[in-house]
Amino acid sequence: MKLCIIKPPLPFGWAPIVPPILEYLAALTLRANPDIEIELVYASATPDVFDTLECDLAAISLLTPTAVPGYRIADTLRVRGIKVVFGGIHASAMPEEAKLHGDAVVIGEAESVWPTVIRDFLAGRLKPFYQGERIPLDDLPTPLYGMLKGKEQFRIVNTSRGCPYNCTFCSVKPFFGPQIRFRPIDDVVRDVAAMAEKMYINGDENIWWEGTEQRAIDLFTALRGSGKKWMGFGSLRPVLSSAGSRMLNAARESGLLSLWVGWDAISDEGLKAYAANGKVGVDRERAVRTLKDHGIDVSLFYMLGGRDDTLDDFKRSIEVADRLGVSMHPSLLVPYPGTKLREEYEPHLYKELGWEYYTGAYALFEHPDPAMTPAMREQQFYESSLELLSMPRILRHMFKIPRQGFPHAHILSLMSQVPVRKGMKIAYEQWKKDHLTVQEKRLIL
Ligand code: B12
Ligand code: SF4
Incomplete structure (x- = not known):
């Protein structure tokens, strides 16, 4: 299975900072299932990839100012049969809205539910909504620093x-x-x-x-x-x-x-x-x-x-x-x-x-x-x-x-x-x- 983790374009364009969710969700994914192939997409840096992007599941992180481009990306991918799961602060505040453009929405923090989402996807029974718990932070994985290749400096x-x-x-x-x-x-x-x-x-x-x-x-x-x-x-x-x-x-x-x-x-x-x-x-x-x-x-x-x-x-x-x-x-x-x-x-x-x-x-x-x-x-x-x-x-x-x-x-x-x-x-x-x-x-x- 191939997973694409996507940060939609930021409102004022590219910033020299690696969006933290990309390399962090990648680490959570491999901890849950080391066999998954992962591609990270920072859309401010590579805006033109979506017509040809290949994956089985797309995980899209939404902030409020990136929600509209995030939905557009999801619509493009879903036309090609790619399943979409949303998460992040905006998707959590507006889950019903996000669901209109995706197959599943993770509400809240990822750690407690992400392994279940992956398992459900692989079993072909993705649920519309998942609720993440606020767990103690004593066992978070190190983000896969270096996985996103680009000219970002921070x-x-x-x-x-x-x-x-x-x-x-x-x-x-x-x-x-x-x-x-x-x-x-x-x-x-x-x-x-x-x-x-x-x-x-x-x-x-x-x-x-x-x-x-x-x-x-x-x-x-x-x-x-x-x-x-x-x-x-x-x-x-x-x-x-x-x-x-x-x-x-x-x-x-x-x-x-x-x-x-x-x-x-x-x-x-x-x-x-x-x-x-x-x-x-x-x-x-x-x-x-x-x-x-x-x-x-x-x-x-x-x-x-x-x-x-x-x-x-x-x-x-x-x-x-x-x-x-x-x-x-x-x-x-x-x-x-x-x-x-x-x-x-x-x-x-x-x-x-x-x-x-x-x-x-x-x-x-x-x-x-x-x-x-x-x-x-x-x-x-x-x-x-x-x-x-x-x-x-x-x-x-x-x-x-x-x-x-x-x-x-x-x-x-x-x-x-x-x-x-x-x-x-x-x-x-x-x-x-x-x-x-x-x-x-x-x-x-
Ligand atoms: C670092 C940071 C930045 C950095 C880097 C941003 C980037 N490239 O991603 C910089 C300084 C560039 C930045 C800029 C801006 N930012 Co900023 N930023 C932050 C900050 C302080 C920390 C983000 C962070 O470290 N996250 C760590 C990751 C791991 O957390 P996370 O993304 O929330 O992910 C967790 C969950 O949300 C969930 N999750 C998230 N996505 C997904 C996806 C899936 C599929 C799943 C399952 C789960 C999931 O799982 C994760 C772990 O539990 C946050 C405040 C905060 N404490 O969150 C504000 C914040 C994200 N920023 C915000 C804003 C508004 C902006 C700006 C638009 C501000 C502006 N007016 O200029 C700009 C945009 C700049 C641009 N170039 O366009 C707002 C967003 C508000 C909202 N409701 O959307 C926040 C929340 C701050 C606030 N006070 O409200 N920002
Ligand atoms: S509620 Fe807390 S995190 Fe939010 S702006 Fe105020 S002091 Fe900062």
Whole structure:
């Protein structure tokens, strides 16, 4: 039997990161049945393979912005008699929708059910739906790092799942659940050692949590011997805890170059509107300075254009970037399926806009402020993104990156901003041509 594991094309094209699900689901598959032949397909890198792709079963991983191309791929394959099974965060939030384009849908995490799916397929009795359990993470296989051949430079390691907070916009928490589940540190060290690359990404939603700083210190201490550099997402509250300084030193010594922070909203009022309680009341700017004082570069990710945000927030975000000397990456707020935010925004959604618009570059709901028209929000998104990515600002930021990270953090900073700037310019030009057509869809209610 041959299995193809497919990551549909990402909304903004190819990224130099191997989609983690490909090599990980391959490892889970061979653990369940070592006789299965596997082909991995990263559709952003090889978009034209689907008319000729040969396999018995296609496993397609869906995020919301990749759902529409994922369904298109499935429809193409099924015409040729190939069975399709969907999984991932979007398929789990919208299983009935996914089933319209596939033979089976795995809801939830793969580990507990994937062997059953394979067995059922081989026996010719695939069921329409499978429910994955949230199991302890003490026996996950190492992804088959290196199996995807391409020019991608980064691979991902995951060390935990789950989150105790309840930010209304978050689609990760409803999927992975309220308990933080950690992987054994030895397993993480084993996985990092298995990657050929000298730099990697920690794909956890959060690399440290308040109350478990010692676990983070133990993990970082164990990773010191890898000799590899890394980056990942981390929250700000633990940075200011009593163990914060020890934790940051351990993180830097383990190779952490750059921390990506979910800044989420510009104002504290915005954070409260999202019930982002892990962030409310934290002196966020002091935490960013503390990180930089410990030799770690910082990038902030945040959302604009929410119903509680103002036009002024677009401008204020640029001031924050300049004051802190960090790179900032906005997106327009997206009410993902399965989130509390989607329920709250339901009466205001532009329902004619399908999942292909859920990329963070479109206004997806009405705003109470008449000045925040969809066109204004989208234009402000592009203008402020391009302002943040202006060459003088990128270069000024380079001089504010902690010297301990030289040269890797500086190269990374350029790599993560210059191509995005180029892509953003192209997207903005396209938007200027297309946005009136999108606006027509909003008017069909
Ligand atoms: C690393 C990461 C990235 C990386 C790499 C993405 C990639 N190439 O795949 C980068 C930084 C490039 C990225 C970019 C984006 N990302 Co991202 N990313 C993540 C992150 C933090 C971790 C992903 C990870 O490590 N997964 C590990 C794998 C193993 O987990 P998994 O895929 O969920 O798989 C498990 C299950 O879902 C299931 N499963 C999944 N697929 C399948 C398929 C089958 C058949 C089966 C049986 C099971 C199954 O089994 C697995 C094990 O249990 C997640 C947040 C998170 N914690 O999940 C966000 C996340 C996936 N990203 C998200 C988004 C929106 C984006 C962007 C669109 C953001 C933007 N506006 O720019 C961009 C797209 C960029 C582009 N080029 O187009 C959202 C998706 C939301 C949604 N509802 O769809 C998430 C969930 C973050 C969030 N806060 O909401 N991202
Ligand atoms: S966004 Fe909020 S709820 Fe989601 S994982 Fe991060 S802290 Fe948890």
